[in-house]
Every structure is written in C-alpha cells, then in structure tokens.
Amino acid sequence: LEAKNHFLEWEVKHAYKSPDCFKKLAITINGKSPGPTIYAQQGDTVVVNLTNSLPTENVALHWHGIRQIGTPWSDGTEGVTQCPIMPGDNFTYTFVVDRAGTYLYHAHYGLQISAGLYGFIIVSVPDRVREPFVYQQDESIILKDWYHNSTYEQATGLSSIPFSWVEEPQSLLINGRGRFNCSLLNESPTSDSNICNERNPECYDRYSLNVHYGEAFRLRIGSLTSLSALSFEIEGHNMTVVEADGNYVEPFETKNLYINSGETYSVLVKADQDSSRNYWITTNVVSREPSTPTGLAIFNYYPNPPDKDPPTVPTTGPLWNDTASQLAQSRAIKAHHDFVHKPPLISDRVIVLLSTQNLIDGYYRWSLNNRSLVLPHTPYLIALKENFTDAFDQNPPPDSYDIHNYDIFSAPGPDNVNATSSNAIYRISFNTTVDIILQNANTMTPNHSETHPWHMHGHDFWVLGYGMNKFDKEKDPATYNLKDPIMKNTVPLYPYGWTALRFQADNPGVWIFHCHIEPHLFMGMGIVFEAGVEMVGTLPTSIMGCGETKRLIRP
Numbered sequence: 001l002e003a004k005n006h007f008l009e010w011e012v013k014h015a016y017k018s019p020d021c022f023k024k025l026a027i028t029i030n031g032k033s034p035g036p037t038i039y040a041q042q043g044d045t046v047v048v049n050l051t052n053s054l055p056t057e058n059v060a061l062h063w064h065g066i067r068q069i070g071t072p073w074s075d076g077t078e079g080v081t082q083c084p085i086m087p088g089d090n091f092t093y094t095f096v097v098d099r100a101g102t103y104l105y106h107a108h109y110g111l112q113i114s115a116g117l118y119g120f121i122i123v124s125v126p127d128r129v130r131e132p133f134v135y136q137q138d139e140s141i142i143l144k145d146w147y148h149n150s151t152y153e154q155a156t157g158l159s160s161i162p163f164s165w166v167e168e169p170q171s172l173l174i175n176g177r178g179r180f181n182c183s184l185l186n187e188s189p190t191s192d193s194n195i196c197n198e199r200n201p202e203c204y205d206r207y208s209l210n211v212h213y214g215e216a217f218r219l220r221i222g223s224l225t226s227l228s229a230l231s232f233e234i235e236g237h238n239m240t241v242v243e244a245d246g247n248y249v250e251p252f253e254t255k256n257l258y259i260n261s262g263e264t265y266s267v268l269v270k271a272d273q274d275s276s277r278n279y280w281i282t283t284n285v286v287s288r289e290p291s292t293p294t295g296l297a298i299f300n301y302y303p304n305p306p307d308k309d310p311p312t313v314p315t316t317g318p319l320w321n322d323t324a325s326q327l328a329q330s331r332a333i334k335a336h337h338d339f340v341h342k343p344p345l346i347s348d349r350v351i352v353l354l355s356t357q358n359l360i361d362g363y364y365r366w367s368l369n370n371r372s373l374v375l376p377h378t379p380y381l382i383a384l385k386e387n388f389t390d391a392f393d394q395n396p397p398p399d400s401y402d403i404h405n406y407d408i409f410s411a412p413g414p415d416n417v418n419a420t421s422s423n424a425i426y427r428i429s430f431n432t433t434v435d436i437i438l439q440n441a442n443t444m445t446p447n448h449s450e451t452h453p454w455h456m457h458g459h460d461f462w463v464l465g466y467g468m469n470k471f472d473k474e475k476d477p478a479t480y481n482l483k484d485p486i487m488k489n490t491v492p493l494y495p496y497g498w499t500a501l502r503f504q505a506d507n508p509g510v511w512i513f514h515c516h517i518e519p520h521l522f523m524g525m526g527i528v529f530e531a532g533v534e535m536v537g538t539l540p541t542s543i544m545g546c547g548e549t550k551r552l553i554r555p
C-alpha cells in the first residue's frame, strides 16, 4: 500500500472568538481555534502551506511529537530551525508522520499558543496492523486554558520592570468550548455588553461525547494549556491508560488522568453505567492553587439529549497540591510489554540541569545552570550548517551546577548575580546516549517550587525515574527503570524533585528542549542542543531571510 500525501492550505489569521462566551481576539487557522485536526496514516507525508495573514506579527508552527527525521527545517521552531514567517508571507512545512499515535501542533513564536493557535495530529496504524487494544469508537479531546486579556499584554507584563505575571486562566476549554460566568464581570451599563454574552452564536453548547451503552471507545486526550496542569475525569467511569505521547502503555486503570501541557494520552472507556442519564466530563487545575472554574463537557448516553446537563454536581477533581498522587501516576506509566524499547544500559554523557527563577538585570527570568535562553536572530540550524560563528555564543553552557553548595530549598536572592542571558547551545556527539537530569528548586518566592512539563523536539526519550529532593548521582541511578521505561516527548518535573531522562542523539539537526509552559519558555526556560548537523541535507532557502541568513539568499 502506498503512503499518501496530505496537502493542506492553512491561513493563520486573527478572528474574534468567544469560546467561553467572552469575546477575545484570537489567532486562528482558517478561522478556527482549535485549528483543524490532521488525520493521517503512519508513513504518510503531510504538506502544510501556511499563509501568515496576521497583519503585524510573525508566526511559526511546530509539529509536536513528530521527530522530523530528515526534515529538521520543518520543526517550526522560530530562531532554532527557521526564520519566522512574516506577515503576508507563506511557508510550506513538509514532513512524514512516521509513527502512529496522538500528536499536537501549535505556534512556536511569542505567546501564540495562548492566543489559540493549536490543534491535534492523529496518526493511525498502517492497514492490517493491530493495536494492542480494541475499541469501537475513536474520539479526541483537546484541553486548553483560556485567558481573557490579550497575549500582547501578557508578553509585556512578563518582560517589564516591574514584572507582571499572567496569573491563573479565566476558563478551561474542552475541544475549544467553555462557559464563563459573565455576571462575574460586573459590567457597567455603558460597557459593551457584547464582550460577554451567552446568546453570542460563538458561545457554543458544551462539547458532548456521544456513546451507546455497552460500547468501548478510545479517547485521545491532549493538552496545550499555556500554564495549567490538569486533572481529567469522566464521572462514574474509570479509564484505562493505553498510550502516552505516541507510545503504547502497559494498561492501568485510573479514575482521573493527570495531564500537563504538551502531553497526549489515549484511554479506553467502557460505556457501562446507567444509560438513562448523562455524566459530566470535567477538567480541573492541579499543581498551582486554582482560581479557575472546572471545565465541563457532557458524556452523553444515547438516546438522552446530547446537551442535557447530568443530574449531579460536577466533580471538582483531586486536591490541587496532592503531588504524591501525580508522582504515583507518572511512575505507573511504563512501556507496554509487547512494545518495550530497551534503553542502552549506560550513557555517554550526563547533563544535570538545575532550574531556577532569577532576576537578570531586574527582569524575572528562568535559568538552567544559570543560563537563561534567548534565541538569536540567525536560526541555529542555518548558523551551524553555514558556520556563522558570530551568530551565537560559541562557548558551551555547563553540564552541571554547583551541586554541593546550591540549596534547592531556598529562594535565590536578588543579589544572585550568577545567572545570565545566553544563546549558547549544547553540542552532542552524534548517536551518543545522553542522560538529562532535570533538577527543580525553589522559585524566588520562599517555600515555593512549581511543576514544569519538559518537552524535547526531534526525539522521544526514556523516562528513567522521578525523585524528590536533590538528585544524588551515587545513589539515585540505582533506582532507574531500565527494564520497561516509557518513551515520551514531554515529562513533568515536580516541585523540589528531579526527573531523569535518557535519549539517543540519533536525529541530525538542532533541537530545543524546554518547559512547555509558554510564559516560562518566553522567560528563558529551555536549552538548545545540536547533534550531527553536518549530516543535515541542503537547507531550503524558504527557512532563511532573517539575521545573518540574509546574505545566503541574496544573489
């Protein structure tokens, strides 16, 4: 059977949207937020011709979980793999979806995920290939936190003195739908009553998942929240987790699924409850003290009306600060016994990344080993291929931090002058095995440490383990799961804890590894690494046009 090509024409443009009844300027694809779902089969080629119709703003689109083997210039990461797509310009992304599974796409520029530029990529198995579970129906739910102020105000606050944090979102959206309580706004009679209006045709009914009694279905759940870690549940129904980030999971049952920004899961659900009524589908903020109401959708048993509210009070989810239960679920996620990819037993290099919040020149920034990432004007991929050594700092960042003296439990004071902004990158020998130990610490607020979902481009990594407190390089590696670790592309780092990963640097290119909380990446929370860039083929000139690359495309 032949692989297919999918040709998609996408126009990125502004539109007023009211997904939770509050009218907001959003960034859409062909007028939609979330954008269209890409459905393809393993081995197919996806071609997206993107036109940037934003009048005053650049754009870039990342294909999250797609490794871009042989096409590192299609990764869609502005400053790393391409110049941004300017207003009025267009750019063609071409890539192979080489593995079945549940993936995402989203903007990789500014705070455009927060503005609504996101969607699903669903890749089915080849014909005649069986998955390790059966289901009658394949459904999907994409989760989003939603802010009412503009992403321009947010970006300004994050990059100003005094610092102004984005705070908690106003709504949680399930498949792009929520319902904000407009009466909370206290609108004066003179204010525009169209700002928040439940009769607005854009303010839809709740999303409704329609099932027949007795059926089993697969539910794909993806999160592209800007900030919030979430718990997801279907009232009265347990879920069996079977897929994580495109990899089959040794099945386990749970009442609620924890999901961080950038993660995808598939769960199996049996419609075996009282079919004379509907049930709530709920999502709640965890990890940060919530002030956002529960996100709601309806689990609808045929033949009840799809929009009929269930007779019960919606579930409020687990305690937001029950880190132990989140950690327990993370540890329960292992590779399916028939789909174990064994990691190499030893690594060639260990990079320990201490994650801290610091003041740099009075600005709030996040740093890894005291380096806060700022992207250069010349994308790394082009700078490295063309040997533009002035394009970024050529001294590599450190592989560790001052482990003996740094106290991860105390807030770095404003007098911490060690952290600096940097565009330096890690150079990794091609095809070597690398461990990354993510080490969490206290923020600048006393007795406060946060959860960060870390996402790697171009690779899946093995999740070797999680622990609390300071990673001990003598003792903790003995606890690694080298037998059946799950492979993922996004993994949580818990408060005051560590997460250990291993990956094979086998994909030639330049890749970013970063916190998937969009404002945190904006504040420098990421690293960039290169491996095998000399093996990358001829770069398309369409990725050029900014920084020093201008000289490459002039005759």
Ligand SMILES: O=C1O[C@H]([C@@H](O)CO)C(O)=C1O
Pocket: 165, 357, 443, 444, 445, 450, 520, 523
């Ligand atoms: O980056 C962040 O800044 C704030 C707070 O730490 C300082 O206001 C917060 O909660 C973050 O996640």
